[in-house]
Amino acid sequence: MDQPSSSRPEEHVSIPDLTGVHPAWLPPGVFRAIGARRVLVLGDGPLTGTVRAEAEQACARHGGALEQDGTGSPDLVLALSAAAGQTPAARELLAGQGGSAVGEEGYLLARRDGVTVVLADDSAGLLYGLFHVVRLGEEAFTGERPAERHRPAARRRMLDHWDNIDVHPVMGQVERGYSGGSIFWRDGGPRGDLARVRAYARLLAATGVNAVTVNNVNVHATESRLLTDRLGDVAAIADEVRPYGIRVHLSVSFASPIRLGGLPTADPLDERVREWWARTTEQVYAAIPDFGGYVVKADSEGQPGPFAYGRSHADGANTLADALAPFGGVVHWRAFVYNHRQDWRDRSTDRARAAYDHFAPLDGRFRDNAILQVKHGPMDFQTREPVSPVIAAMPSTRLAVELQVTQEYTGQQRHVCYLAPMWKEVLGFGPWGADGRTVADVATGASGDGGGLVAVSNVGDDFYWTGHPLAQANLYAFGRLAWDPRLEPAALLDEWIDLTFAPAAGGDPGPLRRTLHALMDGSWRTYERYTAPLGVGFMVRPGHHYGPDVDGYEYTPWGTYHFADRDGAGVDRTRASGTGFTGQYPRPWSEVYESLGTCPDELLLFFHHVPYGHVLRDxxxxxxxxxxxxFAGVEEVAESRRLWERADPGDPALHARVKELLDEQLRCAEEWRDQVNAYFFRRSGVPDARGRRIP
Amino acid sequence: MDQPSSSRPEEHVSIPDLTGVHPAWLPPGVFRAIGARRVLVLGDGPLTGTVRAEAEQACARHGGALEQDGTGSPDLVLALSAAAGQTPAARELLAGQGGSAVGEEGYLLARRDGVTVVLADDSAGLLYGLFHVVRLGEEAFTGERPAERHRPAARRRMLDHWDNIDVHPVMGQVERGYSGGSIFWRDGGPRGDLARVRAYARLLAATGVNAVTVNNVNVHATESRLLTDRLGDVAAIADEVRPYGIRVHLSVSFASPIRLGGLPTADPLDERVREWWARTTEQVYAAIPDFGGYVVKADSEGQPGPFAYGRSHADGANTLADALAPFGGVVHWRAFVYNHRQDWRDRSTDRARAAYDHFAPLDGRFRDNAILQVKHGPMDFQTREPVSPVIAAMPSTRLAVELQVTQEYTGQQRHVCYLAPMWKEVLGFGPWGADGRTVADVATGASGDGGGLVAVSNVGDDFYWTGHPLAQANLYAFGRLAWDPRLEPAALLDEWIDLTFAPAAGGDPGPLRRTLHALMDGSWRTYERYTAPLGVGFMVRPGHHYGPDVDGYEYTPWGTYHFADRDGAGVDRTRASGTGFTGQYPRPWSEVYESLGTCPDELLLFFHHVPYGHVLRDxxxxxxxxxxxxFAGVEEVAESRRLWERADPGDPALHARVKELLDEQLRCAEEWRDQVNAYFFRRSGVPDARGRRIP
Structure with missing residues (x-):
């Protein structure tokens, strides 16, 4: 999937060099190994200019040289296959591969006779190859390297921004944003801070992300107009992110034909509606030739959708897909559909069932360019959920798995919570079916053509991009996992540490590495310990979702209950005596979760209502x-705080910021501990076996 | 207390005659009895013009005549004592009283030989006498009436508006307002709808209220400037309410010398601060000669106060009192001071104790024109609280008792909740001390010079003034009780019904009277039944305070807990084993509340933590x-709804509005019932003895 020609193809690409913003994982020093060499970039194509500009800037900074043609003796050759003939090292590598490199967005990397070669079939692959060399640093220029083939596991690797243009009276500029304002919008219009947008694109490209949705899936009045008369604002963003291989997508309202088109209906099967979408989409592509497509939240939490017209979600998605198809665009159609006006008294209705009940019967009825975007769990980004059964239930539909980088329910970027271990568990979930599939297999598809991975971004206009400086690691890890779900969280953390902290430390972050691993490797499980036990979710303050409120959602219409009473707690979702949700899973999971004997303890209260005396495996x-x-979770946070006191990240301001946040994390963790313990002690009457204080 | 001369003394008073606004208890028909007569108004003085204009309008409408001098044969004489000599009927009445009528704001009413006479020493008394005749209607012109003396029990009868000028991002235009926007302010400035302000003043005068605070006690940035450069906005309101005997008061920020004066401190003992208040207050009186004074919420819920300077609240109040004294103004200093950042784990701190602990030691240290404004209960306007012990603890301080007409915790003007019975209980609370005092005695003082009654208004720019049409009765009853705390709630309801509904019904509201009594007389206790049992408060949704959330405030810093566990519930506030709050009461109440054997059941859980099996008196x-x-509370609401279906208030729109609100009340009452019952069933495990469904 090479990039369509840019609207400004010949322009010199300017590399953003921001002051007043933290460089994240691309401080200038990470280009030292490249910049100290003689570098040759060969080939044309829209992103080749970016590669050349990056190499040029690196060489200017670190004493190397950008060679102008293949006649010299470069240390590093970055070449499109079509241009490989211009220098021996690339020519030989290509010949050794039978004449073609590695396909869309991929690259070959090899080192022989003192020359490191990156070879790609398209310029996007060349850019990703460049960033691979950045990650390797000096290692890329040491000894010999047999040819390695790199390709993204999935072609679609997207971040959704829940950014509003108008500040929403309740949700603010960024819905569930914990990093200040939006990098795209402010107070009703574009921020105009395009250098920062480009710097963001560059950071994303270095992780492998290639698509961004620039507005909230809850599409309010002003935001809906991005599709038509405010399209220029989207085009301006597209121009900035294009040089880094990133396409722009747009969240649109299903009711756009009414809101914007003046039609009396948004019925997806109405010919006027279909024409309106076709015509409107044509205009979008006239302005943004490489536009990615639409994202739609329909019939969900108050958003309009096809149900109003007695149509299915396949009907709805297909109408938009048909409008996009002529231009190569896709629609991401969210499967987050449930009844948010449930009667809490009614224990037979189970929100966890909703997405499957709505969508599984529609398998095979979606167009090829309609991607069903499924949240990884059946509820809503809780600290611990099972994997959504929808992911295993629709083999004939292109599915994208949606993760949440923004820490809505996992500490809101005030708590250290490295999420890669959770995502890794999700992606590795399985196997099921005759071919032993996993979630990663579904998302990537047989040959990279699955729906891919999508995540809600955690980025804002904060100095550190992500509020908590250590939350940068989540953004980094998401991009890398979207590129290759087989990567290990601890290894990704090392990558991130090396890029972010090594240059300032003269190449080796030293003891800081151990401290960061101690703080971050287990931080998701630590967060789980001091918050939500055994798969129970939603014990949070309604509305803002920060801090504990054990009964906060217990008597609400949101379908999020724990049913704790004086005898026990948990939701019976078995087929035998509960809501039957376990039956939505394929074997063996339908059996594993059904039985108390096999259900994993960490999901016990998600699937079963058990007495407080029920004995766990330990x-x-x-x-x-x-x-x-x-008690343990709080102790772990306290220990993190102690460790950080002694840490030296080579940046006093960052140290102070993290210290301050760890103080807040400890305060909040104690609040969670005391409220949850007090709640269950008051209910159960069972004293702590170790006699600790429960208030 | 006659009104100082108006800034427009000679102007003709225009009677507001609004369309598009419900006339509340002054529909034109209530003036029929007066307007059909020959009326003579005698005397000068600022409000005499209002009395004359009212009589003139009534006569013009109903066929009577306003006589120009005492030479005719009037049916109704309204005369100042000084002018009583001008007509025989008034002269004789005055002579029979020994030459003086009845003192400030009072009036004599008599009927002899076919002439009804109202005689007053000041023009305010004449106005109140006029409205008395309005209430009597034809009865005022029937038979003979021996002379009756009427005087307000307290000279200070005030409504506080928690209205903001700027729409507050959380609290809106009116904090805790449930009747639309403010009648004074909109979107950052004055509404300019002065006819409505005057109509409001007229309604208040008809109840006896004589003071209004025009802005929220939480004084934000724009609102603080009402004291200085936005004073003109206050003067414009004062001009409108003055013809109805109402003074304007202003909520001011204790930090005004810093915010507005540019001083480095607001220390009340700093000479610059004292001078600033004196100078500023002088300017206020230059613009508004009959300005009432200041209202201050200090060191409370984030508002600045004297504690920051190590000064007492007496120091703070006295500095403002000294600035006001030369002009006859008063400062209302709120006693609502408590720690709103309490640790919920700490059971020794008791918010109920706070006002007493802060203020009782200061008794006798407040200036004569400093009024300590004490909420009627120790917490915050809950459905059921004991009376604040502060009221009995400061015999040498002028105390005002603060009630809440706006139904923050009592249904938010979506539920019928007639509050006069609650206020009546509060006012009648006692006796204590050697002279057997009651709350009403404290508020009125020995001779009407107590701090009086203050209430938070429930009025907004809603068509019905009060959101719920029946909530008008609360506003009416408050004014009447402030005038005379001995009045009975049911009788006040009859007055209100007669004024509001009788004219349209041709004089007799008929069966509607029974329906309204059935809906309203017991509505406070009905509300208590389906919401807060046995004196427990704050089982409401945090923030907006509407609807149930049993644990909503249980683990918060607000000091509002019930401590329910699997065995029992309630707060131990005894001296024997609890927080000692009972010791703040005088005998016999300190003993009555201390003992489980004598504590009234309706306050049981306020004072004691008891097991669920504890047996009540019934x-x-x-x-x-x-x-x-x-269960009973919900049944009562359902019955109200049935009764209202068949009622005819002579106004289909009003019928429909109340019906709609009763639907919501029933829905909400069921929600309360089910959540509270489910919560306590899950905690206690005790089934309902009558086997009803608890979800």
């Missing part, structure tokens, strides 16, 4: 587990 | 009482 009762994990 | 256990009252 021998502790449920109630004692609640006490123990809450 | 033989029911606490848990069964919770179930029973919640």
């Amino acid at each position: 021998g502790a009762t449920v109630i004692q587990h609640i006490y123990d994990t809450h | 033989g029911a256990t606490v848990i069964q009482h919770i179930y029973d009252t919640h």
Whole structure:
């Protein structure tokens, strides 16, 4: 998937060099190994200019030289296959591969006779190859390297921004944003800070992300107009991110034909509606030739959708898909559809069932360019959920798996919570079916043509991009996992540490590496310990979702309950006696979750209602587990705080910021511990076996 | 207390005659009895013009005549004592009273030989006398009436508006307002709808209210400037309400010397600060000669106060009092001071104790024109609280008792909740001390010079003034009780019904009277039944305070807990084993509340933590009482709804509005019932003895 020609193809690409913003994982020093060499860039194509400009800037900074043609003796050759003939090293590598490199967005990397060669079939691959060399640093220029083939596991690697143009009276500039304002919008219009947008694109390209949705899936009045009379604002963003291989997508309202087109209906099967979408989409592509497509949240939490017309979600998605198809665009259609006006008294309705009930029967009815975007769990980005059964239920539909980088329910970027281990568990979930599939297999598809991975971004106009400086690692890890779901969280953390902290430390972050691993490797499980026991979710303050409120959602219409009483807690989702949700899973999981004997403890209360005396696999009762994990979680945060006191990230301001946030994390963790323990102690009457204070 | 001369003394008073606004208790028909007569108004003085204009308009409408001098044979004489000599009927009445009528704001009413006479020493009294005749209607012109003396029990009868000028991002235009926008302010400036302001003043005068605070006690940036460069906005309101005997008061920020004066401090003992207040206050009186004074919320819920300078609240109040004294103004200093950042784990701190702990030691240290404004209960306007012990603890301080007409915690003007019975209980609370005092005695003072009654208004720019049409009765009853705390709620309801509904019904509201009594007389207790059992408060949704959330405030810093666990509920506030709050009461109440044997059941959980099996005086256990009252409360609402279906208030729109609100009330009452019952059933495990469904 090479990039369509840019609207400004010949322009010199300017590399953003921001002051007043943290460089994240691309401080100038990470280009030292490249910049100290003689570098040759060969080939044409829109992103080749970017590669050349990056190499040029690096060489200017670090004493190397950008060679102008293949006649010299470069240390590093970055060449499109079509131009490989211009220098021996590339020519030989290509010949050794049978004449073609590696396909869309991929690259070959090899080193022989003192020359490091990156070879790609398209300029996007060349750019990703460049960033691979950046990650390798000096290692890329040491010894011999047999040819390695790199290709993204999935062609679609997208970040969704829940950014509003108008500041929403409740949700603010960025819905569920914890990093200040939007990098795209402010107070009703574009920010105009395009250098920062480009710097963002560059950071994303270095991780492998290639698509961004620039506005909230909850599309309000002003935002809906991005599709028509405010399209120029989108085109301006597209111009900035294009040099880094990133396409722009747009969240649109299903009711656009009414809101914007003046039609009396948005019925997806109405010919006027279909024409309106076709014509409107044509205009979008006239302005943005490489436009990615639409994102739609329909019939969900108050957003309009096809149900109003008695149509299915396949009907809805296909109408938009048909409008996009002539231009190569896609529609991401979200499967997050449930009844948010549920009667809490009614224990037979189960929100966890909703997406499957709505969508599984539609398998095979979606167009090829309609991607069903499924949240990784059946509920809503809780700290611990099982994997959504929809992911295993629609083999004839292109599915994207949606993750949440922004830490809505996982500490809101005030808590350290490295999410890659959670995502890794999700992506590795399985196997099921005759071919032993996993979630990653579904997302990537047989040959990279799956729906891919999508995540809600955690970026804002904060100095550190992500509020909490360590939350940068989540953004980094998401991009890398979207490129290759087989990567290991601890290894990704090392990559991120090396890029972010090594240059300032003269190449080796030293003891900081150990501290960061100690703080971050287990931080998701630490967060789980001091917050939500055994798969229970939504014990958060309604509305803002920060901090504990055990009964906060218990008597609400949101379908998010734990049913704790004086005897026990949890939701019976079995087929035998509960809501039957377990039956939505394929074997063996339908059986694993159904039985108390096999259901994993960490999901126990998600699938079963058990007495507080129920004994877990480690021998502790449920109630004692609640006490123990809450005390332990707080201790772990306290230990992180102690470790960080002594850490030296080579940046006093960053050290101070993280220290301040760890103070808040500890305060909040203690609040969680005390409220959750007090709640369950008051309900159960069972004292802590170790006699600790429960208020 | 006659009104100082108006800034427009000679101007003709225009009677507001609004369309598009409900006339509340002054529909034109209530003036029929007066307007059909020959009326003589005698005397000068600022409000005499209002009395004359009212009589003139009434006569013009209903066929009577306003006589120009005492030479005719009037049916109704309204005369100042000084002018009583001008007509025989008034002269004789005055002579029979020994030459003086009845003092400030009072009036004499008599009927002899076919002439009804109202005689007053000041023009305010004449106006109140006029409205008395309005209330009497034809009865005022029937038979003979021996002379009756009427005087307000307290000279200070004030409504506080928690209206903001700028729309507050969380609290809106009116904090805790449930009747639309403000009648004074909109979107950052004055509404300019002065006819409505005057109509409001007229309604208030008809109840006896004589003071209004025009802005929120939480004084934000724009609002603080009403004291200085936006004073003209206040003067414009003062001009409109003056013809109805109403003074304007202003909520001011204690930090005004810093915010507005540019001083480095607001220390009340700093000479620059004292001078600033003196100078500023002088300018206020130059613009508004009859300005009432200041209202201050200091060191409370984030507002600045004297604690920052190590000064007492007496120091703070006295500095403002000294600035006001030369002009006859007063400062209302709120006693609502408590720690709103309490640790919920700490059971020794008791918010109920706070006002007493802060203020009782200061008794006798406040200036004569400093009025300590004390909320009627120790917490915050809950459905049921004991009376604040502060009221009995400061015999040498002028105290005002603060009520809340706006239904923040009592249904938010979506529920019928006639509050006069609650206020009546509060006012009648006692006796204590050697002279057997009651709350009403404290508020009125020995001779009407107590701090009086203050209430938070429930009025907004809604068509019905008060959101719920029946909530008008609360506003009416407050004014009347402030005038005379001995009045009975049911009788006040009759007055209100007669004024509001009788004219349209041709004089007799008929069966509507019974329906309204059935809906309203017991509505406060009905509300209590389906919401907060046995004196427990704050089981409401945090923030907006509407609808149930049993644990909503249980683990917060607000000091508002119920401590329910699997065994029992309630707050131990005894001296024997609890927070000692009972010791703040005088005998006998310190003993009555201390002992489980004598503590009234309706306050049981306010003062004691008891097991669910504790048996109440009626033989029911606490848990069964919770179930029973919640089922009963909902039944009562359902019955109200049935009754209203068949009612005819002579106004289809009003009928429809109340019907709609009763639907919501029933829905919400069911929600309260089910959530509270479910919560306590899940905690206690005790089934309902009558086997009803608890979800």
